[in-house]
Amino acid sequence: MDTALVWFRRDLRLADNPALLHALKRHQRVIPVYLHCPDEEAPWPPGAAQRVWLHHSLQALDDSLRKKGVRLIFRHGPSLSAMQRLAAETEACASYWNRLYDPALIIRDKQLEAALQQDGLNVETFNSALLQEPWEIKTKQDGPYKVYTPFARSVREVGVDPPNGMARKLPAVAKSLLSETLEDLQLLPRQAWHRNMIAHWQPGELGARQALRSFLKAGLSQYKEGRNLPAEPFVSRLSPHLHFGEIGPRQIWQAVTQAMDSSRDKASRDGGDTYLKELIWREFAYHLLFHFPHTPDSPLNDRFSQFPWLEHEDKTLSAWQHGRTGIPIVDAGMRELWQTGWMHNRVRMIVASFLTKNLLVPWQEGARWFWDTLVDADLASNTLGWQWTAGCGADAAPYFRIFNPVLQGARFDPAGDYVRQWVPELSKLPNKWIHQPWRAKKDALQEAGIQLGKDYPQPLVDLAESRQRALNAYDNLRELTAQSE
Numbered sequence: 001m002d003t004a005l006v007w008f009r010r011d012l013r014l015a016d017n018p019a020l021l022h023a024l025k026r027h028q029r030v031i032p033v034y035l036h037c038p039d040e041e042a043p044w045p046p047g048a049a050q051r052v053w054l055h056h057s058l059q060a061l062d063d064s065l066r067k068k069g070v071r072l073i074f075r076h077g078p079s080l081s082a083m084q085r086l087a088a089e090t091e092a093c094a095s096y097w098n099r100l101y102d103p104a105l106i107i108r109d110k111q112l113e114a115a116l117q118q119d120g121l122n123v124e125t126f127n128s129a130l131l132q133e134p135w136e137i138k139t140k141q142d143g144p145y146k147v148y149t150p151f152a153r154s155v156r157e158v159g160v161d162p163p164n165g166m167a168r169k170l171p172a173v174a175k176s177l178l179s180e181t182l183e184d185l186q187l188l189p190r191q192a193w194h195r196n197m198i199a200h201w202q203p204g205e206l207g208a209r210q211a212l213r214s215f216l217k218a219g220l221s222q223y224k225e226g227r228n229l230p231a232e233p234f235v236s237r238l239s240p241h242l243h244f245g246e247i248g249p250r251q252i253w254q255a256v257t258q259a260m261d262s263s264r265d266k267a268s269r270d271g272g273d274t275y276l277k278e279l280i281w282r283e284f285a286y287h288l289l290f291h292f293p294h295t296p297d298s299p300l301n302d303r304f305s306q307f308p309w310l311e312h313e314d315k316t317l318s319a320w321q322h323g324r325t326g327i328p329i330v331d332a333g334m335r336e337l338w339q340t341g342w343m344h345n346r347v348r349m350i351v352a353s354f355l356t357k358n359l360l361v362p363w364q365e366g367a368r369w370f371w372d373t374l375v376d377a378d379l380a381s382n383t384l385g386w387q388w389t390a391g392c393g394a395d396a397a398p399y400f401r402i403f404n405p406v407l408q409g410a411r412f413d414p415a416g417d418y419v420r421q422w423v424p425e426l427s428k429l430p431n432k433w434i435h436q437p438w439r440a441k442k443d444a445l446q447e448a449g450i451q452l453g454k455d456y457p458q459p460l461v462d463l464a465e466s467r468q469r470a471l472n473a474y475d476n477l478r479e480l481t482a483q484s485e
């Protein structure tokens with residue numbers, strides 16, 4: 001019988017899945033497959049938090065397939081030999097998948113496509129992860145964009161196609177076809193730290209749809225201003241769902257534009273418009289990664305490869321990683337990340353600025369920590385976020401823009417709710433001192449039950465001095481690069 005293999009990767013959904021829909025249209029038998037080959041993703045195989053999410057997301061996909069009388073076939077890689085074996089076992093004549101954009105995976109997929117075609121299989125690949133392909137958006141000079149605003153304009157001019165429909169009926173997979181179990185992939189850690197983390201989430205297509213629905217209901221009209229308030233529930237928290245393709249950006253684009261069109265209130269329309277801009281930031285990240293594949297490790301702005309980072313001690317990095325810097329909003333963010341696998345965008349910028357500027361630790365160290373701890377760790381968006389904050393990427397914040405975490409805290413967490421939630425030892429401090437306990441009088445600290453240096457650390461650095469040190473380092477870099485030009 002005419003059979004196609006559909007290789008699920010980061011497109012773990014049944015709706016708006018072009019590879020799956022194409023297979024269903026063309027073939028009588030369709031075999032959904034997941035191949036476990038993290039080595040092929042080196043040097044960026046999924047981090048610990050991502051693996052936990054992936055486990056649950058695969059479980060959810062398999063459950064949805066089983067409800068339709070089908071099952072997901074799990075196999076270990078290498079991907080080429082696993083695909084060849086599956087094709088031989090099922091007598092498949094075609095293999096379809098949705099494209100990925102991590103540099104190592106683009107190379108791997110091209111090689112795989114060529115090898116399978118040589119074996120006589122029809123291989124076709126599709127876009128499920130982006131509004132437009134990174135090569136479709138071009139400057140007038142036919143090159144890639146390095147600045148967000150004209151890129152965003154171009155995305156809107158090209159326009160966004162509507163999403164595809166839902167795969168409703170799937171033909172059964174023969175009982176005799178062997179599959180490993182999800183547990184065989186060993187995605188979950190041996191120690192059970194992940195249980196508390198994943199309790200904050202519902203991985204899978206249904207969870208993604210619910211997150212979108214509740215955002216449209218409760219977040220959209222507040223989003224324009226509220227997206228900067230880390231204590232408030234006004235952002236969508238869709239990033240891990242998007243990363244694993246449990247929902248596609250075109251589905252979100254359509255839902256948001258429809259909500260804007262049907263809304264009479266300006267706040268929802270403004271919120272929607274701001275939200276679409278953020279979705280385009282994600283596209284911009286993919287555009288940059290595709291055209292500048294060296295950027296996960298090296299700055300896009302080459303001048304910064306000579307930046308005089310400070311020789312840091314392990315304990316400095318460790319204090320930042322574990323939320324023990326003595327700067328409350330930084331510590332709150334790092335603890336939110338540790339406990340939930342996610343951090344609010346405003347706080348990501350604050351902690352990244354603190355690491356790269358106040359502590360002068362290279363942005364790559366921060367990016368690696370995020371890679372291991374974020375459930376939404378995404379090579380494109382993480383690279384963009386770190387390079388933007390460090391001042392060395394495309395359209396980056398200028399290096400001399402150094403976030404003051406005390407002022408950021410006072411502005412975006414004025415009542416200190418966010419800090420109180422994640423740094424409970426400070427919870428009794430009055431608002432005046434919640435973002436700067438080292439300035440509090442002895443009585444205020446005593447009344448709040450805090451002994452600085454014992455219950456909560458003294459600040460790792462003086463904010464004003466470390467700011468000046470960062471500005472001096474930037475001046476040194478300017479002189480250095482001026483000399484070599």
Ligand code: FAD
Nearest residue numbers: 235236237238239278282345348376377378381382385386
């Ligand atoms: P919402 O505010 O609801 O935004 C909706 C969607 O738009 C997000 O899900 C995301 O896909 C996209 N988006 C929003 N802001 C950005 C942005 N600045 N860059 C790219 N896409 C954006 N995002 C990741 O998905 N993975 C990462 O690994 C990642 N690392 C980051 C590292 C740093 C240092 C910084 C400053 C930002 C990083 N971001 C990353 C971007 C951003 O912080 C998250 O996308 C956002 O916080 C996710 O929460 P949300 O879904 O509620 O966002």
